[in-house]
Amino acid sequence: MLIPCPHCGPRDSREFTYGGDATLQRPDPDGADDKAWCDYIYARANPMGPHEELWHHAQGCRAWIVVTRDTLTHEITGARPTARWQDPSTDSDKKEAAE
């Protein structure tokens, strides 16, 4: 299976490490209850069809990317940098460090 890394081009999937569901939203640390944290940590959907997943190009550019993969056919229809790497001007960590 080839994964089209947006930084390196198509690469063998053995260069990558699977990072899980890319659509999970971390609960608000100040307002979430135990059930919300339990669901975030342990409950996983088992989607059928196109799904966004996190992959780490561990043996390449070492970037995390979001891959759209069909869970039935394993066909990969897209890959993009994670939001953090798409636009450096929106990186809140860098803005805070510069201030």
Ligand SMILES: [Zn+2]
């Ligand atoms: Zn790469």
